[in-house]
Amino acid sequence: MIKLAIMGAMEEEIEPLLAHFENINVVEFADNKYYEVKYNGLEIVIAYSKIGKVFASLTAATMIEKFGCDTLLFSGVAGGINPELKIGDLIIADKLCQHDLDITAFGHPNGYVPGGKVFVETTKSLREIAIKVANENNLKVIVGTIATGDQFVHSTERKDFIQSTFKADALEMEGASVAVVCDALNVPFFILRAISDTADMDAGFDFDEFLKSSAKNSADYLIKIVKEL
Numbered sequence: 343m344i345k346l347a348i349m350g351a352m353e354e355e356i357e358p359l360l361a362h363f364e365n366i367n368v369v370e371f372a373d374n375k376y377y378e379v380k381y382n383g384l385e386i387v388i389a390y391s392k393i394g395k396v397f398a399s400l401t402a403a404t405m406i407e408k409f410g411c412d413t414l415l416f417s418g419v420a421g422g423i424n425p426e427l428k429i430g431d432l433i434i435a436d437k438l439c440q441h442d443l444d445i446t447a448f449g450h451p452n453g454y455v456p457g458g459k460v461f462v463e464t465t466k467s468l469r470e471i472a473i474k475v476a477n478e479n480n481l482k483v484i485v486g487t488i489a490t491g492d493q494f495v496h497s498t499e500r501k502d503f504i505q506s507t508f509k510a511d512a513l514e515m516e517g518a519s520v521a522v523v524c525d526a527l528n529v530p531f532f533i534l535r536a537i538s539d540t541a542d543m544d545a546g547f548d549f550d551e552f553l554k555s556s557a558k559n560s561a562d563y564l565i566k567i568v569k570e571l
């Protein structure tokens with residue numbers, strides 16, 4: 343029997359998820375709120391971390407170490423890099439990296455530190471369930487690389503650096519840290535994002551306009567996946 347963690351970074355990313363549940367028990371811990379529900383015979387813990395890699399690491403580790411979750415699904419929005427990704431489109435990460443982790447001064451590649459690895463792969467079996475659900479629901483999703491960093495990217499210069507350095511298809515601010523935590527703790531995980539902007543000079547405006555609708559796209563798809571677990 344799996345105990346499922348469902349995580350987002352912002353309240354707007356989990357609000358459309360919480361809407362599916364009732365009898366929610368709220369646990370306050372480490373400056374955050376964890377929402378416990380039962381659904382389809384599953385025990386689920388839902389939380390939003392707050393923005394950025396540090397908060398996301400704290401929440402992912404807490405859901406696993408304190409709440410005993412043994413599978414983690416992330417739902418949220420992202421900036422699109424791959425021109426195939428339009429606002430509202432869905433991307434499933436097959437691997438993730440940290441675009442702002444940089445000790446290149448010592449000859450190391452971008453995104454690498456000793457003992458770490460540039461790319462962390464997500465769990466294949468969870469991706470396969472997600473693809474099956476997408477096919478059954480006629481949903482267009484792409485599978486690709488997501489780059490994570492502690493900055494809201496709103497310039498083609500930074501976007502182009504991330505694309506050329508990591509061949510990333512989308513970018514955001516939490517996924518790779520969730521990946522490192524789950525990988526280290528041996529917990530299967532899945533990262534899903536819907537595009538809210540294209541990380542260029544219009545990113546801020548587009549993000550404000552499309553956060554809600556894109557977060558709902560991601561959440562609605564995630565719920566369909568949860569039903570298959």
Ligand SMILES: CCCCCCN(CO)Cc1c[nH]c2c(N)ncnc12
Binds near residue numbers: 351418419494495545
């Ligand atoms: C109040 C401002 C909240 C920004 C949080 C954005 N999330 C971070 O995970 C996703 C995201 C969407 N578009 C992005 C972009 N262009 N750069 C970085 N991250 C993103």
